[in-house]
Amino acid sequence: MNSPSDIIISAQQIARQVPALDKSGARKAIDNNLHILNGVDLEIKSGETVAILGASGSGKSTLLGLLAGLDLANSGNITLAGVQLNELDEDGRAEIRSRHVGFVFQSFQLLPNLTALENVMLPLELKADATAEAQANSFLHRVGLGERLYHYPRQLSGGEQQRVAIARAFVSRPAIVFADEPTGNLDQETGRQIIELLLEINQELQTTLVIVTHDEQLAAQCQRRLLLENGRIRENTK
Amino acid sequence: MNQLRLAWRLLKRDWHVGELRILLSALIIAVASMTSISLFTHRIDLAMNDQSGRFLGADLLLTSPRAIASAITDHAAQLRLNISRGMAFSSVTVANEQFQLAHIKAVDTHYPLRGSVKISRVLYGEDIELDHGPAVGEVWPTARLLQQLQLKPGDTIELGEASFTVTAVLKHDPGQASSGMSIAPRLMMHIDDIEKTGIIQPGSRVSYQQLFAGDYQRRQQFEQWLTPRLNATEKLIGGRQGSPALNSAISKAEQYLSLASMLSVMLAGIAIAMAANRYSLRHFDQTALMRSMGATQGQLVQLYIYQLLYLGTLAGLLGCLLGYLAQQGIILLLADLLPPELPPASYLPLITGFISGQVTLFGFSLPAILRLKSVSPLRVLRRDLTPLPASAITIYGLALASLVAIMWWQSKNIMLTLIVLAGTLLSVLMLGIVSSLLMYISRHLVRRFTGPWRSGMQQLIRHRKANQLQMLAFGLSLMVLLTVLLLRIDLLNRWQAQLPEQAPNHFVINIQPYQVAGVSDFLKQQEISTEGLYPMVRGRITEINHQPVTDIDHAQEDEALKRELNLSWTSAIQTNNKLVAGRWWQPEDEGQYLISLEQGLAQRLGVDLFDEISFQIAEQKLTAQVISLRSVQWDSFQPNFFVIFPPASIDSFPGSFITSFYLPQQHKHKINKLLKQYPGLTVIEIDAVMEQVKAILTQVTLTVEYVMLFVLFAGLMVLLAAIQTSMDERIHTAVIMRTLGAQSAYLKKTQLVEFCMLGLFSGLLAAAGTELIAYGLYRQVFDFEFSLHIWLWLLGPAASMAIILFTGWLSTRRISHHPPAQVLNA
Numbered sequence A: 001m002n003s004p005s006d007i008i009i010s011a012q013q014i015a016r017q018v019p020a021l022d023k024s025g026a027r028k029a030i031d032n033n034l035h036i037l038n039g040v041d042l043e044i045k046s047g048e049t050v051a052i053l054g055a056s057g058s059g060k061s062t063l064l065g066l067l068a069g070l071d072l073a074n075s076g077n078i079t080l081a082g083v084q085l086n087e088l089d090e091d092g093r094a095e096i097r098s099r100h101v102g103f104v105f106q107s108f109q110l111l112p113n114l115t116a117l118e119n120v121m122l123p124l125e126l127k128a129d130a131t132a133e134a135q136a137n138s139f140l141h142r143v144g145l146g147e148r149l150y151h152y153p154r155q156l157s158g159g160e161q162q163r164v165a166i167a168r169a170f171v172s173r174p175a176i177v178f179a180d181e182p183t184g185n186l187d188q189e190t191g192r193q194i195i196e197l198l199l200e201i202n203q204e205l206q207t208t209l210v211i212v213t214h215d216e217q218l219a220a221q222c223q224r225r226l227l228l229e230n231g232r233i234r235e236n237t238k
Numbered sequence B: 001m002n003q004l005r006l007a008w009r010l011l012k013r014d015w016h017v018g019e020l021r022i023l024l025s026a027l028i029i030a031v032a033s034m035t036s037i038s039l040f041t042h043r044i045d046l047a048m049n050d051q052s053g054r055f056l057g058a059d060l061l062l063t064s065p066r067a068i069a070s071a072i073t074d075h076a077a078q079l080r081l082n083i084s085r086g087m088a089f090s091s092v093t094v095a096n097e098q099f100q101l102a103h104i105k106a107v108d109t110h111y112p113l114r115g116s117v118k119i120s121r122v123l124y125g126e127d128i129e130l131d132h133g134p135a136v137g138e139v140w141p142t143a144r145l146l147q148q149l150q151l152k153p154g155d156t157i158e159l160g161e162a163s164f165t166v167t168a169v170l171k172h173d174p175g176q177a178s179s180g181m182s183i184a185p186r187l188m189m190h191i192d193d194i195e196k197t198g199i200i201q202p203g204s205r206v207s208y209q210q211l212f213a214g215d216y217q218r219r220q221q222f223e224q225w226l227t228p229r230l231n232a233t234e235k236l237i238g239g240r241q242g243s244p245a246l247n248s249a250i251s252k253a254e255q256y257l258s259l260a261s262m263l264s265v266m267l268a269g270i271a272i273a274m275a276a277n278r279y280s281l282r283h284f285d286q287t288a289l290m291r292s293m294g295a296t297q298g299q300l301v302q303l304y305i306y307q308l309l310y311l312g313t314l315a316g317l318l319g320c321l322l323g324y325l326a327q328q329g330i331i332l333l334l335a336d337l338l339p340p341e342l343p344p345a346s347y348l349p350l351i352t353g354f355i356s357g358q359v360t361l362f363g364f365s366l367p368a369i370l371r372l373k374s375v376s377p378l379r380v381l382r383r384d385l386t387p388l389p390a391s392a393i394t395i396y397g398l399a400l401a402s403l404v405a406i407m408w409w410q411s412k413n414i415m416l417t418l419i420v421l422a423g424t425l426l427s428v429l430m431l432g433i434v435s436s437l438l439m440y441i442s443r444h445l446v447r448r449f450t451g452p453w454r455s456g457m458q459q460l461i462r463h464r465k466a467n468q469l470q471m472l473a474f475g476l477s478l479m480v481l482l483t484v485l486l487l488r489i490d491l492l493n494r495w496q497a498q499l500p501e502q503a504p505n506h507f508v509i510n511i512q513p514y515q516v517a518g519v520s521d522f523l524k525q526q527e528i529s530t531e532g533l534y535p536m537v538r539g540r541i542t543e544i545n546h547q548p549v550t551d552i553d554h555a556q557e558d559e560a561l562k563r564e565l566n567l568s569w570t571s572a573i574q575t576n577n578k579l580v581a582g583r584w585w586q587p588e589d590e591g592q593y594l595i596s597l598e599q600g601l602a603q604r605l606g607v608d609l610f611d612e613i614s615f616q617i618a619e620q621k622l623t624a625q626v627i628s629l630r631s632v633q634w635d636s637f638q639p640n641f642f643v644i645f646p647p648a649s650i651d652s653f654p655g656s657f658i659t660s661f662y663l664p665q666q667h668k669h670k671i672n673k674l675l676k677q678y679p680g681l682t683v684i685e686i687d688a689v690m691e692q693v694k695a696i697l698t699q700v701t702l703t704v705e706y707v708m709l710f711v712l713f714a715g716l717m718v719l720l721a722a723i724q725t726s727m728d729e730r731i732h733t734a735v736i737m738r739t740l741g742a743q744s745a746y747l748k749k750t751q752l753v754e755f756c757m758l759g760l761f762s763g764l765l766a767a768a769g770t771e772l773i774a775y776g777l778y779r780q781v782f783d784f785e786f787s788l789h790i791w792l793w794l795l796g797p798a799a800s801m802a803i804i805l806f807t808g809w810l811s812t813r814r815i816s817h818h819p820p821a822q823v824l825n826a
Ligand SMILES: Nc1ncnc2c1ncn2[C@@H]1O[C@H](COP(=O)(O)OP(=O)(O)O)[C@@H](O)[C@H]1O
Pocket: A018, A036, A054, A055, A056, A057, A058, A059, A060, A061, A062, A063, B382
């Protein structure tokens, strides 16, 4: 449906600010806001792999949350898969996420009480997909965990847990996968393997991949790199 | 369909999580306690009916001055009830040229339908129990009649135009109560012999009696069919009118049981609320994750409601099963008392128990669970985003509403419901205030301590919120447990006191005024002690405040107005009576028409102090003013009266005296001596009934103990939930302290101090709350005297310290055994 040149995400002049808090946690005077994002413009084409770089606290996760429709911007427009996010209510955005979006997180976020297989099945089951188990099974094989279907997260190493999370992100065949520092909790070698896996599967499924990271090496493997600084985006050509 | 499956899978996977087990167990306990107790009360009703059956010789007795219509017996036969026909009338008996008026009871071959007839073959011989009356041609007079006619078994007695052989001496007729306290000596004969005697002529005063017995449901069906068809002269007796003493004991037991059931539901509710809250807190991540995957709020609500439905159904079914089994256990305990063929258990208590369980579950957990709906999906990126807690009004309002609904529905006793709720709310308020106060004091005292004492107290203060919550939960459940324990002790003491070894088991009536001195002397001589001889004049209440009682709507149906009352006079108030309003006689009141009225009757008749009541005594009418109200301990087996006059006011009316005393089995012959000396007296033997009452009380006691277990378990669930909740935080702190290098011995001491203080505070609070609730209950529901209980103030703190220390030790043990990192990551 999406040809590579289609623009799948576009953002114009998005700003996000939160009321700044003083030491005691009480709100400060009215105009004393913390401006996290300050007029971000970006366009991401379908099938692209994009790295968003930036120092810790620069607002990368905030931007990711906005682009994925988890949060609402204070101003500006975001279009995801052809739909204006701020024109939707929360259930409408949920619908978009369910159809088009997958996530990989720094802390894996697997449900501890579910087996690897059940964790991967979850997004499909929420969509009442009758073939959830078969699909989850094949994806786990794809990420090299065919022998660990019935293991619980605590029985898996960090790298293995992230593989399960990757399988879960892709199993519903989303158009876009957002990854927030997917290697942040892993050692370098494991992190490298995880990135390879992510890019490989992304390639196979023609998914758009947006990775937030402050790891230069990882970013180097992406087609585009964007740098977030002072609340704005700068394109970083190689 | 799919959502149902997903909900089930998620629930199943959470199964090993502690709070779900607590939630489920608490709910099971609540349902089991509700179902077993209402099943049991239903059965007690049956037992009571059976009990009164032994007084009537049947389950139901229909009396009429005219022959009873065959339509009635036909209908009873259709319902397959057992039927017996009888007649009662007064007639002259003749022997040895002596005449004696006797109370004749004619029975058919089916008599008695319940209980048994006791006779002896010779005068004052040994009792023989029979399940039938005399055969055709035979009669069984009482010893008194035989004495008066100078007869012995084997002799002949004349009745009207026929003569009969005396084949036995009648000792006890189970249907005696139905013929009232007749003054004449009695005789039992076969109904087929009546015709021969020619006594019954048109216009004779005869009471036609029809007895019915059968299983509970048919009997009820019959009663419902018959009651509207009765005319004014026909009377149906049955149900619980049997024994007031037993009634009072059983109704107290039933009140206790419903209280216990309410409290266990309330405790279970609290445990459920705490567990649901913890469940909710621990599912923020899962919920945020599912929302990031595109689950809508509606979908999540559906998912969690399905989970509640699963839990509710499971707990409901298990609870009903457990309740049914528990009730079967109770039945086993009561096996001796219940009719051998019990009707099938009614399913209603199971259904209401199940539904009440669902109401409890949703009422107490819904706010916490629905909070999950508002978890922000952004939480997957920012862990610190937690949804706003549900508003206090929603949480408490819903819980309270469901509690009231259930308690009221289950107990049908609004007073009890209100007292329990008010007591609980007051206690929670008090617990809240006092625990804040204790915290405040600790904060100011903490500087005076050093070492582990100091850091222990600091911990207590630092975890103020959690600790206060725990104190509240702990204090409350302990309070409930102590209340139930206290009540049980007092209830049993009371029963024991009420049925002391020497409780009166014989009544003597018809003592004529000129015999009073002689009978007193006789009793003294025989070393039989009594509370005294009470005068008795029969009279009927005709007017209240000069308005005929037949015109007073609320009063005219009262039993006390339909028959003659025994009026009495005394100078001093009886020991088992208590003045509740007005004043007792002064010397100058003697000879005046003043009365002291029993408070229950006063309430039913709507009579207050200084109102005037008119009586018809013999041929005369008199009006007396109420100047005091008394509470009467009806279950004392002493002669008691609704209406008492001052001395010298009504003693000119014809009357007789009554007394009661205790006589052991081996001294029974003294009665014969008494009757020989005073043939006109009537002795009512209730020793057999007393034995039954004692047996029932023993069994009910067992049941009460049994039911306490439910409350105990429910209380335990709250304690566990409270500990679980507070331990999460406590373990975290302890681990951090260890990471910072605290020695584990030091940590242990610190914790010991904190737990001890927590236990002490909650225990003291519980003791105070218990006294408060007991005060209300004793005064309003159980009618007991209240006094402070020292042991509560010792047991409360000791028990709560022990429990907190033990469970605290169990759950913090792993901190000292495992490296900090492992615990932190878990
Ligand atoms: N809702 C919020 N309330 C207060 N501060 C926020 C909120 N969201 C983000 N921040 C702050 O904004 C800054 C950027 O956060 P984040 O996007 O997580 O940065 P990054 O992911 O690049 O490390 C941080 O200082 C964070 O504390």
